[in-house]
Amino acid sequence: MNLNRKLKPKLLTPRLVVMGFMFLVLFVGEFFLKTWCGMQCLRVGYDISDAFNKQERLANIQKNLKIELVHLKSSQVLMKVAKDRFELDTPTPEQVIVIP
Numbered sequence: 001m002n003l004n005r006k007l008k009p010k011l012l013t014p015r016l017v018v019m020g021f022m023f024l025v026l027f028v029g030e031f032f033l034k035t036w037c038g039m040q041c042l043r044v045g046y047d048i049s050d051a052f053n054k055q056e057r058l059a060n061i062q063k064n065l066k067i068e069l070v071h072l073k074s075s076q077v078l079m080k081v082a083k084d085r086f087e088l089d090t091p092t093p094e095q096v097i098v099i100p
Contacts, residue, residue, distance in 0.1 A: 071077060082088040 079090075
């Protein structure tokens with residue numbers, strides 16, 4: 001018999017196949033996880049950008065409202081509204097009552 005002949009080792013043993021499959025699953029899982037994390041970072045970046053834009057718009061609206069409030073509190077505007085809307089007029093000296 002041929003006892004001097006060397007035995008060839010099997011290249012694809014079941015253990016090697018399972019290890020290769022586990023490595024492949026791990027690699028694909030890591031790929032999907034990294035992609036998902038990247039997409040989440042992009043989404044959060046867009047959300048932050050939208051929040052900054054909204055903050056800027058609201059700051060402009062607040063500034064305009066403050067200007068309008070100062071305008072509406074001015075004496076000329078108040079006198080005009082009193083005359084037009086409420087039909088009030090500046091009192092004559094006889095209508096003024098001085099409280100001691």
